[in-house]
Amino acid sequence: MAQKERDMIEIDLLKLVLILWRKAWAIILAAIVMGGIAFGVTYNFIAPKYQASVKVYVNNTNQSSTTTLTQSDITVAKQLVKTYIVTLKSRTTLNQIITEAGLEYDFNELNEMISAAAINETEVFEVTVTSEDAKEAALIANTIADILPSRITEIVENSSVRIVDYAIIDEEPVSPSYVKNVAIGALAGIVIAVALIFLQFVLDNKIHSEEYLIEHYKYPILAVIPDLNTASKQKYYKKKKSRYSDNAASSSTETDSTSGKAE
Numbered sequence: 001m002a003q004k005e006r007d008m009i010e011i012d013l014l015k016l017v018l019i020l021w022r023k024a025w026a027i028i029l030a031a032i033v034m035g036g037i038a039f040g041v042t043y044n045f046i047a048p049k050y051q052a053s054v055k056v057y058v059n060n061t062n063q064s065s066t067t068t069l070t071q072s073d074i075t076v077a078k079q080l081v082k083t084y085i086v087t088l089k090s091r092t093t094l095n096q097i098i099t100e101a102g103l104e105y106d107f108n109e110l111n112e113m114i115s116a117a118a119i120n121e122t123e124v125f126e127v128t129v130t131s132e133d134a135k136e137a138a139l140i141a142n143t144i145a146d147i148l149p150s151r152i153t154e155i156v157e158n159s160s161v162r163i164v165d166y167a168i169i170d171e172e173p174v175s176p177s178y179v180k181n182v183a184i185g186a187l188a189g190i191v192i193a194v195a196l197i198f199l200q201f202v203l204d205n206k207i208h209s210e211e212y213l214i215e216h217y218k219y220p221i222l223a224v225i226p227d228l229n230t231a232s233k234q235k236y237y238k239k240k241k242s243r244y245s246d247n248a249a250s251s252s253t254e255t256d257s258t259s260g261k262a263e
Contacts, residue, residue, distance in 0.1 A: 016201055023197050030193035031186040038185025039178060046181075048173035050134035052141040055164035056148065057124050058084055080159065081125045084152050085116045088127065088144065093151050101143040103136075113140070124164060134169050141167035 020027070058080060087093060094107035094114075103110065118125045127144050131137040149161035 016198065019201055020194065020197060023193075026197070027190055027193040030189035032189070034189025034192070035182045035186035038181045038188075042176050042178055042181045046176045047132050049130050049132055049175045050137050050170060050172075051128055051130050051174045052134070052137035052167035052170060053126050053128040053165075054141045054145040054167050055119070055124055055126050056084070056145070057162045057164050058152065058159065080156065081118045081123065083156060084148075084161075085125065087152055087155050088116055088148055089114065093147065096147055096151070097140065097143050100147060101139055103140070110140070114144070129167070130174070134171050138167045138169045 089111055091107050094110050097103070098105060098107065098110060105113070113130050114127065115130070116125055116127045127141060127148075129137045129140045129144070131140065145163045145166055149163070152159055152161050
């Protein structure tokens with residue numbers, strides 16, 4: 001019995017695969033439609049964003065008092081990168097950047113626009129500014145480069161900061177990604193179409209053929225009512241009816257002729 005149930009499940013899965021194959025046009029259409037919607041939403045409602053970044057080199061020795069840099073200094077500098085990033089994102093530093101650059105953001109909004117991280121675990125870290133205006137992103141990044149060295153020197157004793165790279169204006173947006181969003185939309189369309197087809201398959205309790213009755217109920221079929229709604233069967237029965245009418249008319253003519261001769 002268990003083997004029979006497994007066989008029935010396999011047959012059902014095969015039917016589902018066949019249905020999906022027959023409905024492939026609908027799945028492809030759904031992918032195209034949803035991909036187009038994703039493109040339209042991305043183009044019309046999502047503002048492009050631009051980035052600008054500065055690279056900062058830090059160490060824990062004051063270069064004015066010593067010219068020797070040891071391995072220990074480099075190790076400590078790597079560990080202090082987190083401290084420098086916290087200093088950068090402090091309220092006082094951010095407010096100073098807002099004032100210097102003439103921005104209309106508050107410090108919370110500016111904080112969300114700024115990210116910083118060490119580069120490959122070195123004593124150099126990169127500060128990246130993301131904005132809807134490419135020029136504004138470069139302005140904020142370069143303002144950070146001007147202000148941050150003195151702020152770190154004030155807070156962290158025996159430290160020095162140097163700017164490795166200043167920011168430049170990059171007119172190429174970093175987001176949104178049209179390819180990514182269209183791919184996500186197309187994938188969503190495929191998933192929705194497959195889900196609807198699957199639900200239709202699972203919830204379908206109609207009897208579609210004599211084979212279904214024989215397979216599931218094991219009862220003999222005594223008669224079948226033809227479906228006259230299909231075009232092929234309508235044509236078949238019209239043809240049969242036409243032949244019957246022609247035969248009837250011919251028989252009637254022959255009868256009349258015979259009757260006339262008899263008179």
